[in-house]
Amino acid sequence: MKIAAQLQQGVTIQRIMDNVRDTISSGITREHLRETNIVVIMAEEFLRDHPRLRSFVLSDVQLTGTELGSGAYGKVEEIVVPLCAAAKTIHPFLQEAKASTEFVRECQLMSSLSHPNIVKFLGVAFFPGSRLPALVMERLLTSLHDLLDPDPDPSPLSNPTPVSMALKCSILHNVACGLAYLHGRLPPIIHRDLSARNVLLDFDMVGKITDLGVARTVPRLMVAATMTKGPGASVYMPPEASAPAASNTQMSKYDASIDVFSFGVVTIFTIGEKFPCDPLPHTYADEKTGLLQARTELQRRSNYMRYVNNQLRAFHQLYAKHPLILLIQQCLQNFPSKRPDIREVLCLLEQARGCFNQEECERNKLEVLQSIQSQPRDQNLACVLQDLKTVNADLQAYVQAKERELAQAHQQLILKEERLQISERERQDMDRELADVNHKLTQKVCIELVFGSFSAIGGCKCRRKN
Numbered sequence: 001m002k003i004a005a006q007l008q009q010g011v012t013i014q015r016i017m018d019n020v021r022d023t024i025s026s027g028i029t030r031e032h033l034r035e036t037n038i039v040v041i042m043a044e045e046f047l048r049d050h051p052r053l054r055s056f057v058l059s060d061v062q063l064t065g066t067e068l069g070s071g072a073y074g075k076v077e078e079i080v081v082p083l084c085a086a087a088k089t090i091h092p093f094l095q096e097a098k099a100s101t102e103f104v105r106e107c108q109l110m111s112s113l114s115h116p117n118i119v120k121f122l123g124v125a126f127f128p129g130s131r132l133p134a135l136v137m138e139r140l141l142t143s144l145h146d147l148l149d150p151d152p153d154p155s156p157l158s159n160p161t162p163v164s165m166a167l168k169c170s171i172l173h174n175v176a177c178g179l180a181y182l183h184g185r186l187p188p189i190i191h192r193d194l195s196a197r198n199v200l201l202d203f204d205m206v207g208k209i210t211d212l213g214v215a216r217t218v219p220r221l222m223v224a225a226t227m228t229k230g231p232g233a234s235v236y237m238p239p240e241a242s243a244p245a246a247s248n249t250q251m252s253k254y255d256a257s258i259d260v261f262s263f264g265v266v267t268i269f270t271i272g273e274k275f276p277c278d279p280l281p282h283t284y285a286d287e288k289t290g291l292l293q294a295r296t297e298l299q300r301r302s303n304y305m306r307y308v309n310n311q312l313r314a315f316h317q318l319y320a321k322h323p324l325i326l327l328i329q330q331c332l333q334n335f336p337s338k339r340p341d342i343r344e345v346l347c348l349l350e351q352a353r354g355c356f357n358q359e360e361c362e363r364n365k366l367e368v369l370q371s372i373q374s375q376p377r378d379q380n381l382a383c384v385l386q387d388l389k390t391v392n393a394d395l396q397a398y399v400q401a402k403e404r405e406l407a408q409a410h411q412q413l414i415l416k417e418e419r420l421q422i423s424e425r426e427r428q429d430m431d432r433e434l435a436d437v438n439h440k441l442t443q444k445v446c447i448e449l450v451f452g453s454f455s456a457i458g459g460c461k462c463r464r465k466n
């Protein structure tokens, strides 16, 4: 049994160590043993301080050795539990002491969430080298960011299939549904780190929000200094997030409109396919007066709005202002109170969806999936896709077999019906014959009766004559 499972069941450290010692004879390496001891001790220490986490500990967890990616907060590795899943370990340098209490609180919160557009939280697992346990979640295909703006390193997708406006709009709708679910909770749950990197896509191109809880466990100001990738994370942030008052301790002063702002930036990137990594500065010098003028958040990203306008040009004639342009303009308002709430955003997305062909969306989904499948970035992804293909093939074979069975049963039914019709005709013929015989018999009896009466009358008459 795995150590995590033993801990979960309350087996003492001493007992586990005895078991580990016993396994030495079965060929376990000294290095592995040392690592195991450390993990056991760290896990036990952690669970002693946070007993509420015990119920989330997953047993039988194995790392496959494939790193799925790495971000500002931590790295994500593929694991099997025994289903294929993903485990995110927060970078050791971000694991400050008070983060663990937050971490446990967030695990409890995440385990209470269930929505098709929120990445499913499966539990936690202890791995060597990390004081905080890893967050285990469902394994998805790719991120929205990687789909639209693939990283040139290590292996970019060559000639990826273009993602249609219909599919983009459907993914944005998925994300807005996920946000509406979070904001609709009591009290509302604010993500605080919504970005195209934190929108993952499943094997049916459905968008799901991830990293909920990670941004809430580790204060962003700590992260800003240690950012390993995507310095653009600040691009998604509204002005109130960079205001001097927004220190670690005041993170909770944000309301849900912070996520609405980020959603607007996600929309600019999704439609325009250009990551707005260099927004214009907050101020500029007026040409005539030389005085400093302020730019709004929307003006700061105006360079990227032309890509959005280009993509939507074909649909412009339908609207005075395309609902997606309206959506971006409203979400990027500088003042939080002027931004729409996520339900209003959803209404605009519904309107936008109306002008894209849904059949084309489904077709494009398949093409995009095929283009990702034909260029697997790693062997494990290829394995997952292969598994899916096998399951699909098995399903198709099952459906075909059932269809064959159904066709045979149908054929037999037709034969039975024919036989029934034949016997019905035979019965009707027999009935007719019987009726005929009856009729003839009745006639005969009548004739005999008439004859009988005549002869009787004749006899009487003769007698009278005599």
Ligand SMILES: Nc1ncnc2c1ncn2[C@@H]1O[C@H](COP(=O)(O)OP(=O)(O)OP(=O)(O)O)[C@@H](O)[C@H]1O
Pocket (backbone or CB within 6 Å): 068, 069, 070, 071, 072, 073, 074, 075, 076, 086, 088, 119, 137, 138, 139, 140, 141, 142, 143, 146, 193, 197, 198, 200, 210, 211, 229, 230, 233
């Ligand atoms: N559940 C998952 N299934 C499959 N791949 C995943 C999963 N979670 C993350 N990834 C991959 O790992 C990469 C890194 O994720 P991670 O959340 O650590 O960083 P990030 O999202 O790029 O940045 P940030 O730290 O700001 O969230 C993602 O871009 C994605 O490609």
Ligand SMILES: [Mg+2]
Pocket (backbone or CB within 6 Å): 071, 197, 198, 210, 211
């Ligand atoms: Mg992330």
